[in-house]
Amino acid sequence: MVACGRRKGSGYEGYAFVSNQDGQAVAAVDLMTFTVARYIHLDSAPTILAAPSGQRSVYALTPATGYVHEIDAAKLALRRGAQAGRTADAMRVVPGDRPALWVLCRQPHQLVRIGFDAFKADAVIPLPFEPYDFDFAPDGETAVVSFGESGQFGIVDLAKRKCRLFDLGRKLSLVRFRFDGRQLLIAGAEEPVLSIVDFKTGRAMVHLPLAVRARNFCFKSDGGQLFITGDGLDAVAVVYPYTTEVAQTALAGRSPGCMAECISEGDDYLFVANPDSGEVTILDVDSLKVVAVVAVGRRPVFIAQTPDRQYALVLNRDSGDMAVVRLAAVGGKRGRSAPLFTMIPVGSQPVCAAVRHV
Numbered sequence: 001m002v003a004c005g006r007r008k009g010s011g012y013e014g015y016a017f018v019s020n021q022d023g024q025a026v027a028a029v030d031l032m033t034f035t036v037a038r039y040i041h042l043d044s045a046p047t048i049l050a051a052p053s054g055q056r057s058v059y060a061l062t063p064a065t066g067y068v069h070e071i072d073a074a075k076l077a078l079r080r081g082a083q084a085g086r087t088a089d090a091m092r093v094v095p096g097d098r099p100a101l102w103v104l105c106r107q108p109h110q111l112v113r114i115g116f117d118a119f120k121a122d123a124v125i126p127l128p129f130e131p132y133d134f135d136f137a138p139d140g141e142t143a144v145v146s147f148g149e150s151g152q153f154g155i156v157d158l159a160k161r162k163c164r165l166f167d168l169g170r171k172l173s174l175v176r177f178r179f180d181g182r183q184l185l186i187a188g189a190e191e192p193v194l195s196i197v198d199f200k201t202g203r204a205m206v207h208l209p210l211a212v213r214a215r216n217f218c219f220k221s222d223g224g225q226l227f228i229t230g231d232g233l234d235a236v237a238v239v240y241p242y243t244t245e246v247a248q249t250a251l252a253g254r255s256p257g258c259m260a261e262c263i264s265e266g267d268d269y270l271f272v273a274n275p276d277s278g279e280v281t282i283l284d285v286d287s288l289k290v291v292a293v294v295a296v297g298r299r300p301v302f303i304a305q306t307p308d309r310q311y312a313l314v315l316n317r318d319s320g321d322m323a324v325v326r327l328a329a330v331g332g333k334r335g336r337s338a339p340l341f342t343m344i345p346v347g348s349q350p351v352c353a354a355v356r357h358v
Contacts, residue, residue, distance in 0.1 A: 012306045014357040015073065016313055017058045018322060019046035020347030026060050026069075027346045028076045031306065031355070034324065034342050038076045042069055050101065051354035052093040055116060058354055059101060061091040066105055068114055073356040080119045084112040089131065096140030104134045104145070111143060111156060125161045127154065132189075133174050137181040137199075144184055146175040153186060155202060166202035168195055174214055178241045179223030185241060187214035192232060196244045210237045211249045218259035218270070220285065227270060229256040236272060238288065250288040253281035260303035261285065262312045264327035271312055271325075273300040280314055280323075282330055282338065292330050292338040296323035304353045311341065315350040322346045322353070 011032035018027040024045050030037040044062035046069070051058045057079060058071045066085035071078060085105030092102050101114040109130055113123035132148035143156040145163070151170050154163040171189035178185060183205070184197040192210040197203065214237075215230035225247070228237040234254055238247040253274035262269045268285040280300060282292040297316030300323070304313045314323040326341040 010310070012308050012310060012355075012357075014307075014355055015076070016304070016306075016322070017049055017051070017060075017071065017073075017354050017356065018315065018346045018350045019049050019060055019352045020320075021045045021047060021317075021349040021351045023348035025347060026058075026071060027350070029322065029344055029346060031311075034344055036344065036346060039347065040071055040076060040078060042078075043067075047351055048091045049352045049354035050091060050093050051356045052099060052101075052116075054099065058356055059091070061088060061103065063088050063106075066103075066107070068101060068103060070119060074358055082114045082120050084114065084121060085110060090134060092134070092136060094136045094140045099140075102134075102136070102143070104131050106130060111145065113158075123158070123161065125156060125158070125163065127163060128165065132172060135176045137177050138179065139181065142181075142199075144175050144177060146172040146186060148172055148189060153184070153197075153202075155199070164202065166197075168197075168204060174217050176217060176219070176226075179219070183241070185217075185226065185239075187217075187228070189213070192230075194228070194239060196241070206244050208239065208244070208246050210239075210246065211235055212237055216256075216258050218261060221261055221263065225285075227259055229259060229272065236270070236283070236288075248288065250283060251290070252283060253277065253279055253290075253293065256281070257300070258302055260305060260312070262303075262305045262309075262327055264309045264330075267327070267330070269327070269330065271303045271314075273303060273314065275299045275301060275317075278316070278319075280312075280325070294323070294325055294338050294340065296325075296340065297321050297343070302350070302352055304355060306355055307357065313353055313355070315346070315353055317349050317351060320345060320348055320350060322350065 016029040046060040066088040084103035086107040090104040109127040111125040129147040173189040212230040212232035252272040255276040257273040270283040298318035302315040312325040324341040
């Protein structure tokens with residue numbers, strides 16, 4: 001019985017780097033001791049963090065300054081910085097032969113590549129309108145950008161640095177490539193609809209009605225399901241991208257927000273943050289039934305999983321802490337509530353986290 005039981009929790013040999021928006025700092029949380037090892041102070045408010053595989057650094061974007069900061073994950077100290085624009089909205093890591101960071105800038109309207117070696121802007125692609133969101137094809141050669149208010153989206157050839165425009169006739173928000181790169185999934189900003197667009201032609205194949213206006217996307221790890229939350233029902237809409245259909249809509253607590261798939265010891269969960277109630281609703285991905293509800297803190301806004309699949313990390317913006325949920329405890333209990341492993345104060349208004357092994 002002991003051999004077949006779930007193993008007890010242990011620490012993870014690494015750090016969770018947490019961006020504190022109001023505190024203008026990145027907290028490095030030691031995941032062996034579950035304490036803050038150091039605060040790395042910046043000159044502006046950080047939001048998005050990235051910890052690319054194959055790199056020993058963590059990267060923080062400060063949107064108000066359009067600046068990317070490189071943090072040495074071993075020394076827990078700033079290393080270098082790069083200017084992408086006057087202001088920036090988003091940052092993504094693009095794999096391929098030349099892996100790099102790409103930054104989506106609001107002012108000026110442009111897409112900027114920052115190489116890891118020289119760590120400076122080495123490609124700038126002007127954009128025709130103010131961008132809202134972007135994503136990259138699996139081969140890293142093409143990007144798609146939604147232009148929000150204009151109702152248009154652009155397919156960007158990164159090598160030729162050219163953008164082809166297409167019009168969907170409605171205000172747009174989130175945009176993603178399907179995992180095989182053949183189709184685009186584009187959400188309406190004001191209407192509860194998801195458009196499936198052919199990548200080669202830019203033509204809409206189908207407009208799927210949703211129960212919510214999409215504000216958050218979360219793909220299943222194999223790309224076979226897309227989970228969507230947003231304004232409307234207290235639910236998660238589930239879309240099958242490869243069959244272009246809405247599978248079902250599942251209740252997921254009060255005002256569902258950000259999501260994360262968390263896999264552990266054969267269990268596949270969808271963690272859904274409920275900012276208004278200070279809880280996380282945990283669904284079984286296969287059945288989409290609620291298996292647990294966890295009280296985590298005030299206004300949870302971000303969820304991540306440790307690479308060893310032991311823990312889910314939940315950032316609470318208003319209470320300034322990180323709730324740690326041990327996934328084995330969720331699977332073992334299978335009740336309507338699950339205990340927290342620990343709570344860690346991390347700073348003022350934490351909004352994003354990236355985990356790095358050291």
